[in-house]
Amino acid sequence: MSAADGKTAPVKPDPPDGGGETLRIPNVLSAMLVNDVIIFPNTIAPLVVTAEPVIQLVNDALSDSKMLAAFARVPEPVSERPEDQFFQVGTAVQILKMFRVPDGSLRLLVQGLVRVDRKAVIQHTPYLKVEIRVLAPPQPKPGMMEIEALMRRITDDFTKLSDAGQQIPEEVKIAVYNITDAGALADIVASNLNLSLERKQEILEANDLRTRLGLVAAQLARELKITELGSEIQNKVEGEIAQSQREYFLREQLKTIRHELGEDSEDGTEIEELRKQIEDAAMPPEAADAAAKELERMRRMSTSSAEYTVSRTYIEWLAALPWQKSSQELLDVKRAEKILDRDHYGLRDVKDRILEFLVVRKLRPTGKGPILCFIGPPGVGKTSLGRSIASALNREFSRMSLGGMHDEAEIRGHRRTYVGAMPGRIMQSIRRVGVRNPVMMLDEIDKLGSDFRGDPASALLEVLDPEQNATFQDHYLSVEFDLSSVFFITTANDVAQIPPPLRDRMEIIEIPSYITPEKIEIARHYLVPRQVRENGLSASKIRFTDTGLRAIVEGYTREAGVRRLEQQIASVCRKVARDLVAGRIRSATVSERTLGKYLGPARFIEDELDFSMQPGVALGLAWTPVGGDVLVIESTWMPGSKQLQVTGQLGDVMKESAQIALSYLRSRAARFGLDDKLLARRDIHIHVPEGATPKDGPSAGVTLVTSLASLFTDRPVKNKLGMTGEITLTGRVLPVGGLREKIVAASRHGLKTILLPVENKKDLFHVPQYIKSRLDFRFVKDIDEVLDLALKPTSSRKRAKS
Numbered sequence: 001m002s003a004a005d006g007k008t009a010p011v012k013p014d015p016p017d018g019g020g021e022t023l024r025i026p027n028v029l030s031a032m033l034v035n036d037v038i039i040f041p042n043t044i045a046p047l048v049v050t051a052e053p054v055i056q057l058v059n060d061a062l063s064d065s066k067m068l069a070a071f072a073r074v075p076e077p078v079s080e081r082p083e084d085q086f087f088q089v090g091t092a093v094q095i096l097k098m099f100r101v102p103d104g105s106l107r108l109l110v111q112g113l114v115r116v117d118r119k120a121v122i123q124h125t126p127y128l129k130v131e132i133r134v135l136a137p138p139q140p141k142p143g144m145m146e147i148e149a150l151m152r153r154i155t156d157d158f159t160k161l162s163d164a165g166q167q168i169p170e171e172v173k174i175a176v177y178n179i180t181d182a183g184a185l186a187d188i189v190a191s192n193l194n195l196s197l198e199r200k201q202e203i204l205e206a207n208d209l210r211t212r213l214g215l216v217a218a219q220l221a222r223e224l225k226i227t228e229l230g231s232e233i234q235n236k237v238e239g240e241i242a243q244s245q246r247e248y249f250l251r252e253q254l255k256t257i258r259h260e261l262g263e264d265s266e267d268g269t270e271i272e273e274l275r276k277q278i279e280d281a282a283m284p285p286e287a288a289d290a291a292a293k294e295l296e297r298m299r300r301m302s303t304s305s306a307e308y309t310v311s312r313t314y315i316e317w318l319a320a321l322p323w324q325k326s327s328q329e330l331l332d333v334k335r336a337e338k339i340l341d342r343d344h345y346g347l348r349d350v351k352d353r354i355l356e357f358l359v360v361r362k363l364r365p366t367g368k369g370p371i372l373c374f375i376g377p378p379g380v381g382k383t384s385l386g387r388s389i390a391s392a393l394n395r396e397f398s399r400m401s402l403g404g405m406h407d408e409a410e411i412r413g414h415r416r417t418y419v420g421a422m423p424g425r426i427m428q429s430i431r432r433v434g435v436r437n438p439v440m441m442l443d444e445i446d447k448l449g450s451d452f453r454g455d456p457a458s459a460l461l462e463v464l465d466p467e468q469n470a471t472f473q474d475h476y477l478s479v480e481f482d483l484s485s486v487f488f489i490t491t492a493n494d495v496a497q498i499p500p501p502l503r504d505r506m507e508i509i510e511i512p513s514y515i516t517p518e519k520i521e522i523a524r525h526y527l528v529p530r531q532v533r534e535n536g537l538s539a540s541k542i543r544f545t546d547t548g549l550r551a552i553v554e555g556y557t558r559e560a561g562v563r564r565l566e567q568q569i570a571s572v573c574r575k576v577a578r579d580l581v582a583g584r585i586r587s588a589t590v591s592e593r594t595l596g597k598y599l600g601p602a603r604f605i606e607d608e609l610d611f612s613m614q615p616g617v618a619l620g621l622a623w624t625p626v627g628g629d630v631l632v633i634e635s636t637w638m639p640g641s642k643q644l645q646v647t648g649q650l651g652d653v654m655k656e657s658a659q660i661a662l663s664y665l666r667s668r669a670a671r672f673g674l675d676d677k678l679l680a681r682r683d684i685h686i687h688v689p690e691g692a693t694p695k696d697g698p699s700a701g702v703t704l705v706t707s708l709a710s711l712f713t714d715r716p717v718k719n720k721l722g723m724t725g726e727i728t729l730t731g732r733v734l735p736v737g738g739l740r741e742k743i744v745a746a747s748r749h750g751l752k753t754i755l756l757p758v759e760n761k762k763d764l765f766h767v768p769q770y771i772k773s774r775l776d777f778r779f780v781k782d783i784d785e786v787l788d789l790a791l792k793p794t795s796s797r798k799r800a801k802s
Contacts, residue, residue, distance in 0.1 A: 029069040031128035038200040040187035041112040049106040057127040150213040277319035287479040331362040336392035343388040368466045376511030379561020382491040390439035398429040403444035408454025413476035423476040437485035446492035513560030535573040551592040555602030616711035620703030621724040623738030628745030635707040640683025648688030651696025661705035699736035701727035715791040723755035731783040735759035
């Protein structure tokens, strides 16, 4: 059974003093369960009956007392028991009218009489019968001011609610205004409020008059507040619509005026196009407001004004930026690993870091992008690695070179007050790729400059700081743009040239120089196929043997990377292509024997150093930006006045190391059997060959002291022995960097024994095993150990004294 509508009409209650006929309620009544409606006492409600058992219940009631007990169904009963299907408290009702309709259903008009409490269910079929207890309403005591105050408040609020537009029947308004019974007032108002079933049932169960009035007053105040807010919202919406209509009318008038003045050529169309671009750009509120203000300012300008073009360019820039557009990342670790291995040989540390980023991104999609810095010599694949990372992540790729940049505006953009102002290159790259989360490579960050125009390195501090770049503001745009989704990768050759505050914001990943076997593998799998393809050849027309590739690496290139190696391979391919086109050959095999025909004589004929190690000559290991190298340090002395001269374009650090070496040996003259008077009458000259090449760094300290000790003691250094390490005045040997490159260079030059600081022992982990197996490493703590291991035993030959 359901209610015909949501409203109930009031009835005049019986006078509390019993002036009317006393109504007798039986102790047992048939129970009618109604859906989604509460019938209150003192109200009349229409009902629709369709179920056959309930129709029989109504017929039986009509033939008896016409009374029923109406209970509301529980929306979510706790069990299937009939007692749990309806609430405990209901209303005794009397059938006033009944109509039968052709479909067999009944239409009832019932009047609520009194509240009843269910004591027990005494019949289940064909319909429910319950034993009830009448909940007699307590009568207010004369003079109770609280009851009277609640009644007045309810009456006033109900009147306000009806005046605010709430749909309330007119007879209900009249009844509420004239009623004097507090309980009846609460029931009639509650039945006409738009409350939930639970709230109405709560009011029905409140038999205490003060509690019932308080509940109704609270719900009435809530409904009144909601209605007032709805009215405010409606008025605001109507006001905005009226304002929009007014603006449209004025705009049409302005268009007509411009047409009459002959100024309507393309101006209006352009303004509307820009407006549409702004709407389609999905800008954040700050940027949208700036664009709207500039568009309104532009509307009032003449199209011939210079400011008009400036404003249009600014709006086009704002609308063209990818405020919300992002690349859809593919967080597939196995796929990314295959792409990285396909494009690059080795580089395990770099690949592992990228895969770690993918895993973290998969677990936390909202995380910030990392900022990596690839440090390594030229030609080792730093830039091409950035492209592979973008491909592995399925992101767009953008590259920007920072080498030689002096102007801060290149990063932050120019302010719009300047003629020809443009956004910085960061925002230009974002616009070019069309997404807000590209992989952006900043090349040569160690070669930034600075002058009177500003310091680009300082401007990059905000760009490369994950805590700040979410609110990056370009000077030209003057609104914030979120760069936290950008995957920044920087490259450099020398980490020492990067300003410390900038270096602190990046995760440094060193990419070491390649050794010969690695270069051969890279050439076989990457360089040769690429150059064969780019020079119009095929694998059937040209073939490089392993011996041929090794001969190119060792005889024609001397570099840390593979750039020069690829150039030599390209040169061979071009010459073979020329022979093929001329018909001189059908195919070519490039081996060690045939290589000279294409590249001429080898530039580096012999890697191994062939020195007759004289006293005063020592071999040191050095690191350079293009890889490791072996330095020959020569010392000699002559009659003079105890002066020290160093040549070979040595830097300040190497000069200081030479002075430290000499001071240490003079302080230990007795230990080495030196005549201090003889040293006082000699000038000492230290030279490092290849004088045109600048040299500096602390790692030559042990080599310098060994060279001088060999000279003073007339004991040559052992053959094929190299060394590296920094020294102190007390004779300690300190650790140095670049060990992998130095050891690779030692192996390439044919050295067999290497002296290393004991604290560098852990760094051998990064040296390939087959290189370590070819060398004998000796670890030293002080200079005495170095000299004991480096110098040959004392010779019977004595140097003549002057």
